[in-house]
Amino acid sequence: MWKTIIRRILLMIPQILILSILIFVIADFMPGDPFTGLIDPNLDPAQLEAMREAYGLNDPLPVKYVRWMRNAFQGDFGRSFNYQQPVTAVIAGRIGNTIRLSLLSVILTYLIGLPLGILAGRYNESVLDKTVLVYNFVSFAVPIFVLALLMVWIFGYNLNWFPARGSISINAETQWEIWMSQLYHLLLPSITTAILGTTSIIQYLRSEIIDAKVSDYVKTARSKGVPIQKVYTKHIFRNASLPIASGFGYTIVSLFTGSIFIEQIFTYRGMGYLFLQSINTRDYSVIFVLVLFYGFMALVGTLLSDLILMAVDPRIRID
C-alpha cells in the first residue's frame, strides 16, 4: 500500500510541472498586464515602464518560467502586484476565511443530505420520498448564483436577518465577539451552498438503500431477528455510504479551494474571490500559485478518496 502511495505522490511531480507550463503559456496570452489598469493621472508612464522592467514582465516566456521555478523551489512564490505583498501572505490572509466557510457548508450539507437520503430510501414511494425527490431535482437544476442572489436579496436586504456581505463586523472587539460575528456572516453563504450541495448525497444514499433493502444480507439479518432499526444503521447504511465515501477526498480538498460564485456574490474575502480578482487585474503571481495549488489539491483529493474508500471497504485493496 505504501508503495502505491509513494508512487502516486512521485507521479504528481511531472503532473504539476506540466500544469505549471500550461498556466504560464496560457497566462501569457492574456491581453494586458498588471500595470495596464494602473494608468491614471497620478502615474508617470516612464515609471510604469520601469516597474514592468523591474518585475521582469518584459522578459521572454522561458526566462520568466525558469526564474519563477527557481524561486519557487526556494519557497519564494513571488509578490502580488495588487496587494504589494508576498503571494503566500496574500493567500494566508484568505485561506482561513475559505476554510471556515467550506467547513460549515460541508457540515450543513451532510446534516441535510444524510437524513433526507436515508429517509427517502427507507420509505421510498412515500410522500416524504417524493417531496425529497422534488427538492433534489430543483436543487440540481438551480444554478448556485441564482439561489445565492435570491438569498442575499431576501434574507440580506429585505428581511435583514443576515449580513449581506463581508466576513466579519468591523465592531467585533473581543475574541468571543469575533467568533460570533464570523459565524453570523458565514450562515447565509453556507446555508446556500448546503441547500444546493446535497443532490448527489441524497441520490446515492437513496438508491443504494433501496437496492440494499432487497439484498440477501438484509434478508438474512432480518430473518435472524435483527431489529429493523439496527439493520438500517448497522448493515445498510454502511454499505450505502460507500459511494459517498469515495467523494469524500474531494470534499476535504474543496475546503481549501472555496467557491468563486458564493464568495463573489456574498463579497466574502476568500480564495475564490481572490482568484477572480487576480484574473481580472492580471495579478500573474497570484494566479499561478492559485492554479497550481488547485491542481495539486485535486491530485491530493483523488489520492485521499482512494485511501478513504480502502479504509471503509475492506474488499478494496491496493498494492
Add this chain to the structure above:
Amino acid sequence: MSNKKRYSMLASTAAVAFILAACGNGDTEDTTEETGNGTDTSEEVEDESGEDASAGDEVEPVEFDTRVENEGEAIDGGTLSIGYVSDSPFTGIFSTELYTGNPDAVVMGYMIGTLLGYDENYQIDDSGAATFELDQETNTVTMTIKDDVLWHDGEPLKAGDIAFAHEIIGHPDYTGVRYSGDLANIVGMEAFKNGEADSIEGITVVDDKTIEIEYQSVGVQMLQAGGGVWGYAAPRHYLEGIPVAELESAPEIRENPIGFGPFKVDNIVPGESVSYTAFEDYYRGAPKLDRIELETVPTSTAVAAMENAQYDIFEGMPTDQYENYENIPGYTNLGVDDTAYTYIGFKLGEWQEAETDEDGNIVEPAQNVYNEDAKMADKNLRQAMAYAIDNDAVGSRFYQGLRRRANSPIIPNFSDYYAEDLEGYPFDPDRANEILDEAGYKDTNGDDIRETPEGEELVINFASMSGGEVAEPIVEYYMQSWERVGLKVELLDGRLHEFNSFYDRVEADDPDIDIYQGAWGTGFDPTPEGLYGRFAPFNYTRWATEENDELMEAMTSTEGFDIEWRAEKFKEWQEYFMDELPVIPTLFRKAVTPVNNRVGAYDITVGEDPDTEGVGLHTLYLISEDRATE
C-alpha cells in the same frame, strides 16, 4: 477631502487616466462605470436607439445640487457610515507614498490629512495644513505648516516630515510606483535616487515649520493640486526605524497607520471595512462625530443597500444604474461634474520609438508620427462623423441625463480654461451629408454607401470596450447613425473588446483600428499635453501637427503664470483642436453621491472652505439616531 496627487512630467504631462472598468481603478472623482463584465444588451434600449433616436421626449441633462442641508437638532456624536461602492477591494496600504490603487486613496482620505488644499479650479490655496508659495525667480516652492497640526500620536507635524515623504519615494530601495519626472525635477533628486548622495540637495528644512524645495525648472502646472509638487507628509518619528524596502508590509502602514486628518484609524478588516474614531486634537477643531465606519460595497448590490438605507453616504455610486436609485426615499443625490470625458478617437499615425546612436544617446525622442495618408486623415470626414451622431440623445437616453454632449476636450470643471461658448458638433445629419458631398465622398456604385474621393470602397473599423449594460446599444446606435449618412462603419472583429485587450491594441496602433471609443480621467491639471502632445504616449490618435506643438508650448510655458494669458491660449487650442478633430469629445459626465437625510449638512462643492459646515469631515453631524427612510 483628500487632496488628489497628480504627477506630470514637465516634458510629457501624464494628465490622463483610463476610466477603469473591471479593475475599478478609476479616479476618486470618477464613478467607476463602464464596469461589469456583462455585455448583455437590453432589447428595449436597443429599440430606442433605433430609427429616430433624436426625436421624441428628450430627458434634459440632470442638474444636481452640490450641497444638502437637513433641518434638525444635532445629536451628540454618533457614527457615520460610508458605503464605498467598488468592485476592487482596498489593499490597505495607508501611505500616500506607497499605495497604488484608488480604493486605498479613498479609505486613506478620512485619516491621512490634507497638507495642501485647493480652490474651485483645483489650484493650490492655503486651505490645507500648510501654506504654499511658488517662487518663479528661484525655482523654489516654500511650504509652511500651520500651528498646532498634530499627528494622531500627539507629535507635531514638522517640515522634516514633508522632506521624509520625498526621501521615501526617492530612496534607492523604494518599492512603490510614485517616482516620476516631477520628483526627478527636484535638484539633487536623481543623485539621491542613484545612491550617490545621502540627502536631497534641493530640499532644505528651514525650521520645524518651513521647508524649501528647489526645482530645476518650475511650470505653471505646479500651481495645480498634484500638478508636480509632492504635497504630502510622512511621520518621520513613527516610520524612521523601518527600512524603506520593508515599509509597505510594516504594521505601522498596514495595521496602525497614523496621519493628521480629522479621524484616526480604529480597526481594519483587510479589503472589507475600516472604522475610524474622532481625533480630538485635530487642528481645525474636534470632529462632531464620534466615529466613521466605511464598508466596501460591490456595484451589483449598491442600489439594494441604498434601498435598505444601510449607509449614510455612498461614495462612487455607479451612474449607469441611476434610474434605479434616482428617487429612493430618505436620500438626496448630490452631483458634480466628473473629471472625465468620453471620446471617439481617429487613428492618424503611429508611435515611433526613440532613436539612439551607437553610444545609446537619444538622438530622436520617442514620439507620435502623423500619417497624412491615413484612412481618417481627411478632416472633413471626421467632422461629418461628428455631426452625424446625436450625443445629446445618448446622454439622455442611455444615461438618464447624467451625461451630456461634450463640446471640448477640456472639461467644464476647469472653469477658467474651458471654452464654454464653443459650439462643438451638435446633431446635424444634413450638415454631415453636405460636408461629405463637398469633400468628394460620394456613392458611385449605388449601394447607398459612400466611396472615397478616389472611388475606392470605404469601410471604417470601430473598436470599443465591453462592460456595462449600455456599451453595446450605444455602439450600435453610433454605427446606425453613420450608416444614415452613408458611411460604412464596422465593429472591429464584429464584437466589443474586453478592457485590457482593447487598450493593448489601441496602444500598439493595430492597423485594423480606424476609430475607437475610450474615456479619459483628466486629474486636476487642465494641461492637455499628456493626452495630445507630440511626445505623449497616451496620444493614441498619434495626431501631431506643428500648430498643435506651438499651442501646447504656449499652454505650458512660464508666461502662463499670467492666468488670463494662459486661459486665452487654452481657448485658442480648443478651437484649433475642435476644428482639426483628432478625437470627437462625446460626453461629459456627472458623478453622483447619495446622502441620507439624517446627515445634517453635506457639501461636495470643489474647493469649498473646509470649515464650512458639511465640507470638512470634522464639521459633519447627524440629526437622528436612525437613518432616514422617507
